[in-house]
Amino acid sequence: MTHNRDALIAAAKSAKAKAYAPYSNFHVGAALGFADGAVVTGANTENASYGLTLCAETNAIAKAMSDGRRGGLEAVAVVGGMHGEPGPTVTPCGRCRQVLNELAQLGDTDPVIWCDGEDGVLELKLSALLPHAFGPANLG
Numbered sequence: 001m002t003h004n005r006d007a008l009i010a011a012a013k014s015a016k017a018k019a020y021a022p023y024s025n026f027h028v029g030a031a032l033g034f035a036d037g038a039v040v041t042g043a044n045t046e047n048a049s050y051g052l053t054l055c056a057e058t059n060a061i062a063k064a065m066s067d068g069r070r071g072g073l074e075a076v077a078v079v080g081g082m083h084g085e086p087g088p089t090v091t092p093c094g095r096c097r098q099v100l101n102e103l104a105q106l107g108d109t110d111p112v113i114w115c116d117g118e119d120g121v122l123e124l125k126l127s128a129l130l131p132h133a134f135g136p137a138n139l140g
């Protein structure tokens with residue numbers, strides 16, 4: 001199925017409202033669009049031990065995989081900003097690119113990543129964000 005860009009970004013914005021980010025005040029929401037039409041969201045979850053922070057994208061992937069999903073990842077939307085306000089475009093951090101790749105490679109997809117920001121939407125494929133990725137295919 002083809003996910004609608006604006007609808008997935010809207011889901012990421014709704015998720016952003018649930019961010020727990022009292023230390024950075026940087027609120028991020030992510031939405032994953034699946035082949036069966038499902039949308040799974042996540043928000044960043046910080047910790048008083050700062051380094052234990054979990055990003056929005058990683059939380060969304062963990063939700064999906066702990067729900068049994070092992071593929072079908074077609075599209076990802078990410079939106080973030082200080083105090084939840086619009087700001088410069090946010091692309092997934094390096095760790096999140098690797099975490100996204102796990103589910104993408106399991107299902108043999110190369111999801112489109114829509115990064116929303118005050119200057120518009122940046123559209124990238126995961127393979128452009130994480131070229132020559134190491135993943136489950138290397139270990140199978």
Ligand code: THU
Pocket residue numbers: 021024026027028043044045046053054055056057090091092093096
């Ligand atoms: N963050 C995300 O949730 N996703 C990203 O792609 C970039 C960074 C979060 C982590 C932390 O809670 C805050 O943004 C500032 O780094």
